[in-house]
Every structure is written in structure tokens, then in C-alpha cells.
Amino acid sequence: MNNAELEQQQRRERLEAVSDAKRTLILNAARDVFDSHGLDGASMREIARRAGYTPGAIYSYFSSKEEIYGALLAESLERLQSTVQLQLASADTDAERAACAAMGFFRFYAQHPRDLDLGLYLLGGARPHGLTPELNQVLNDRLYNALAPFERALQALGASAAEARSETTAFFAHCVGLLIL
Numbered sequence: 653m654n655n656a657e658l659e660q661q662q663r664r665e666r667l668e669a670v671s672d673a674k675r676t677l678i679l680n681a682a683r684d685v686f687d688s689h690g691l692d693g694a695s696m697r698e699i700a701r702r703a704g705y706t707p708g709a710i711y712s713y714f715s716s717k718e719e720i721y722g723a724l725l726a727e728s729l730e731r732l733q734s735t736v737q738l739q740l741a742s743a744d745t746d747a748e749r750a751a752c753a754a755m756g757f758f759r760f761y762a763q764h765p766r767d768l769d770l771g772l773y774l775l776g777g778a779r780p781h782g783l784t785p786e787l788n789q790v791l792n793d794r795l796y797n798a799l800a801p802f803e804r805a806l807q808a809l810g811a812s813a814a815e816a817r818s819e820t821t822a823f824f825a826h827c828v829g830l831l832i833l
Contacts, residue, residue, distance in 0.1 A: 671713075674705075674713065675713050677703045677704065677705075678699065678700075678703045678705070678710050678713055678714065678720065679720065679723060679724055679727075680703070681699050681700075681701075681702035681703035681704075682694070682699045682702075682703075682717070682720045682721070682724060683724055683766070683770070684702055685698050685699050685702060686721060686724070686770065687766060687769065691717070691718075691721055694717050694721075695717065696710060696711070696716070696717055699717065699720065718783050718784075718787075719787075721770075721783070722783055722787045722790075722791065724770055725770055725771060725791050726790070726791060726794060728764075728767040728770055728771065729791065729794035729795055729797075729798060730794065731760070731764075731767070732757065732760045732761075732767070732795075732798045733794065733797055733798040735756050735757075735759065735760040736752075736753055736756035736757055736760070736798050736801055737756075737801075738756065739752040739753065739755060739756030739759070740752050740753060740756065740801055746805050746808035746809045747805075747809060749801060749804075749805035749808070750802055750805035750806055750809065753799075753801040753802035753805055754802050754823060754827075757798060757799065757802070757823075757827060758827050758830070758831070761827070761828075761831050762831060765831070768828070768831055768832075771795075772828075772832075799820050799823075799824060802820055802823060803816045803817060803819075803820040804816075806819055806820065
């Protein structure tokens with residue numbers, strides 16, 4: 653690689669680092685805005701103000717508050733999945749895997765209540781609102797991926813696929829209910 657190519661690569665890396673830092677500032681500001689105003693009460697103007705930018709500046713990173721919300725929820729679900737996987741590392745048996753997957757899920761939200769709140773903003777009555785169907789599907793798939801180790805462990809313990817899915821759904825509902833209490 654010659655000097656000109658090296659300089660171009662370094663410049664791209666610097667620009668990417670600055671872009672990532674700005675994106676992080678916007679996401680942190682948005683998290684605070686969603687926490688205090690909810691998804692419906694949040695505005696791009698308020699998110700921009702808290703991030704220290706003009707509204708026009710954040711549109712180069714996100715096209716809407718729903719897209720920002722989706723990015724925050726996606727990050728949260730990635731951290732949830734990592735937490736569950738970390739818990740599973742200590743499991744040797746199928747029963748231990750089921751227990752570790754369930755406890756990893758519960759502990760994540762018990763330790764990160766703002767992440768639970770973020771996920772619950774999505775519910776407007778009985779159905780999600782504010783997101784495109786595609787983004788909603790991506791986020792639901794990520795949530796399911798965090799619950800899948802529990803479901804697989806139940807199947808390994810002898811539950812049918814339908815029974816395991818039903819028990820996983822019940823676990824999710826009970827877990828969220830306990831966390832809300």
C-alpha cells in the first residue's frame with residue numbers, strides 16, 4: 653500500500669470514528685427523550701437539541717424518530733442475547749441450559765429496566781405502532797433469538813415444538829409481568 657492509499661484509508665477511518673461518535677451522541681440523547689416523553693411524545697427536534705445538533709444534522713444519520721427507536725431497541729436486544737449466551741456458557745445439561753437461558757433473560761431486564769421500558773414503548777394497545785412492518789419483524793426476530801435457547805432446551809428435555817413454543821411464550825409473559833411489578 654503506497655502513501656496516498658494509506659492516507660486515504662486513515663482518513664476514512666477517522667471519518668468513520670467521528671460518524672460513530674455522533675451517532676452515539678444522538679442515540680444517547682434519544683434514549684433520554686424516549687425515557688422522559690415516550691415514543692409518541694418524542695420529537696426529532698428534542699432529540700437533536702439534547703444531542704447538541706440541529707434537527708437537520710441528525711437526519712443524515714436517521715430518517716425518523718422511529719428509526720432511532722428501532723436502532724436503540726436493536727442494540728438492547730443484542731445486549732440481551734449476549735447476556736443470555738453468557739449465562740448459557742456455564743450450563744452442562746439441558747435442564748441447566750433451560751434455567752440459565754431463563755435467568756439470563758430475566759436478569760438482563762432486572763438489571764436494565766430502561767431497556768424493558770424501551771421495549772414496552774412499542775406496544776400501543778394490543779399491537780405495535782410507529783415502526784415499519786419490516787423493522788418490527790427484525791426486532792421481533794432478535795427478541796425471539798434471545799428466547800430461542802430456552803425453547804431449544806425445553807425441546808431437548810422432551811417437550812414438543814408446540815409445547816416448547818407455548819412454554820416460551822408463557823415464560824416471556826410471566827417474566828415481563830414480574831419485571832413490571
